[in-house]
Amino acid sequence: MASHLIQGRTVGMPVRVRDAEVCSALYPVRADAARAVIAYSGLDVAEVLPGKAVCMLVFVDYRDGDLDTYHEFGMAFLVRPPGSSGAMGPAELRQAGVFVHWLPVDQEFTLEAGRTLWGFPKELADIELRLASPYKRCILRKDGRLVLDMLIKPGLPVPGAGAMAPLDAYTHRDGVTRRVAWSVRAKGARVRPGGALIRLGNHPIAKELSELGLPKRAIFATTISHAEMSFGEAQQV
Template sequence: MTPSQHTIAGTVLTMPVQIRKAQQHMAMFSVDADAAQRMIDYSGLRVCRVTPGRAIVVLMLMHYLDGDLGQYYEFGTSVMVNPPGAPPGSKTSGLQALREAGAFIHHLPVDQEFTLEAGTKIWGYPKVLGDFTIRGGRQFGFDLSIDGQFVVGMEFKSGLPFRIAPRTQAQRSYSHRDGITRETGFEHTLDGVRTRLGGVRIRLGDHPYSKELAALGLPKRAILSSSAANVKMTFGDAQEIS
């Protein structure tokens, strides 16, 4: 079967899209499930209720260093959701459900035009242009602004080495754009992982994205935070599910 191709800004991308090296900082939070559901109701998907009344939201900064979409920063707000059409019962709640859940991408600002066009056209991701200020040194941090308005800042404490051999994991992400919900399968391999309980501080602005995060109960203590020094990924085509 001939691989599909997409032309973005005059460049032909052959699927799957390859990310050969990226760096990641992420934080996972337990939030009010009803608030998370209201935020993503437009998608038609249902949040994964890990415990009664609680859902999982992940905030993640990616720095793509070598890949088919070029170099760029990206900040994502993901809500863990049940697979579309999942029957009611034990598989829609609890830790087993979380293992089977996918990530619905609600926010996805980036700082480069090429990846914005590719992300919206190929996968229907909610990419918008933003500006990132990165702080390195002993404590990693960043600020995100959109149209000159501060959205969110995060500071990460260093975690402890996670000494497990890297392995490739298959996952699913979901997006909703132009009235269509899409599922995208992808694989990733993480190396150089460090993790810790809590370990992150969040600051929110007055941007509409900030107010959505505040409506979830943020800022609050993270369940855990982590970083990965070397991330490899492949993304397939999106499939329409509704």
């Protein structure tokens, strides 16, 4: 089994998360605007409808895992598998991956591990999560500036939620695009159409979200009260 040395600690692969709470919302955005945001990666967005791409905003409380406990926020886009072309029907969309554009965290160890092992675009930020109330809330600040304040209202239980189809996550760092095999097991999953509210601040990422057309109604919001995850080795694309 491969292992890596991070800050004097040995981290084995795959990296496992044994318990996390995950809240996310998917937004329809203009495909041309999303393409402009991720052009540096060499990847192309997946169009779920003609001219429409998907931007995902997610916040996570990692409660038990190989990279310790920490909070994380993510901004990501649904993307085509590298090398694919032509229209994407429902079957092709199932092959789509997730390109992680921005991934602030609030702890140094996971910051270095995420960058070193997979090329994740992790940065240190102030991430306040309020998960005990009926609304799940994330207040994200970076460099003393508000990025966003996000509320998610849990919806109806998803029957039979368990092992989800493995996903390919894509990253780009130091001129290299990588694919990361990522699997999730979910307990306590709930879904609500719409279900999310966001207030944008004055940080450059807030401006980027505004240029994508946010805030707007989400396609749907998802909450997972207990998630287990596994992250494999990164492969250069």
